[in-house]
Amino acid sequence: MSTENRLLETCLLAGKIMMESGSEVYRVEDTMNRIALSGGRSDSVSYVTATGIFISLKDSHQTQIENVSERSINLEKIVAVNQLSRDFSAKVITLDELSHALKIIDEKHIDFPLWLKTLSAGIVSSTLMYLFGGSWFDFIATFGIGCFGYLLKHYVRVYSKTSYLDYFIASLGIGIMAILAVHYHIAQSVDHLIIGSVMPLVPGVAITTSFRDILAGHMISGLVRGTEAIIVAIAIGVGIATALMTVGGML
Incomplete structure (x- = not known):
């Protein structure tokens, strides 16, 4: 060569x-x-x-x-x-x-261990829940639901090759767990539980990268990444809405 x-x-x-x-x-x-x-x-x-x-x-x-x-x-x-x-x-x-x-x-698969990422997801969920106006009473529940949502997303991605399905299933599970936690008086606010727990799923880096590409003049890549981030946000929103309309309606 x-x-x-x-x-x-x-x-x-x-x-x-x-x-x-x-x-x-x-x-x-x-x-x-x-x-x-x-x-x-x-x-x-x-x-x-x-x-x-x-x-x-x-x-x-x-x-x-x-x-x-x-x-x-x-x-x-x-x-x-x-x-x-x-x-x-x-x-x-x-x-x-x-x-x-x-x-x-x-x-090489360069990554952090799953337990550390799950623990980090729980910490991010519970702390952001409090920053968005939640109470300390919801802290532990949000931590647990945030960990559960991240694990659910991870395993759906491992066993399913369907794009964006992992975000939908994870947000659906988060919505159901938040509704059940409030129903059984483990937490107080469904809204704050959901807002905090979905934060590890939000494509913040993708959105930032999309804007940086657009500002640098790379319109095609910026729009493609922006579209992917929007689809992820829609999948998360549909999952939460499905949980609220089904389980929330029954309880």
Whole structure:
């Protein structure tokens, strides 16, 4: 394989990892161009969307394309790729070492343990419930329902490949649990329980990234991510409404 092809493949792999991990488009393009520049090619042109990555070398007329099939939020991978690109720019590592390290990051599942994420979801739920006007009496119930909702979302995603179904099922479960908690006098306010417990499900990072892409002039990626965030919000809203209309109506 020629040096040019190896350089382009390395740039594409770095961009693919960052896009699949939820990075902004301008950050992906900047990282790819910096890797190409550090590899001795100042004539690189990159174009990144939410579903595809393109990079080309003007002088050699070579172009390579990479498909972005999955999108999630994994800031650990973004930080790792950024650090590797800086090391390559500083000549700390070679192109082959960079390519090998990126392949390890791409294949490695970098994530926090499920128990820690579940515990964090419960803490976020209960503290935000209080900030939104809830009472300390609802704190423990909101913590438990927030943990339950996150676990439900996790396992639905594991066992079902249907997009956005995990958000609907999780919000439905949160709504049902909140109604039952108030019905059996474990908590006081259904509204505050639901508001706090759905917070770990709200796509805040996706919404922020969407606006940053739009402000940076990447309209297609910004609108795609914004649309995904809206669909997630609708799935959450429909799940809560279903719980209120069914279980809430019966009780």
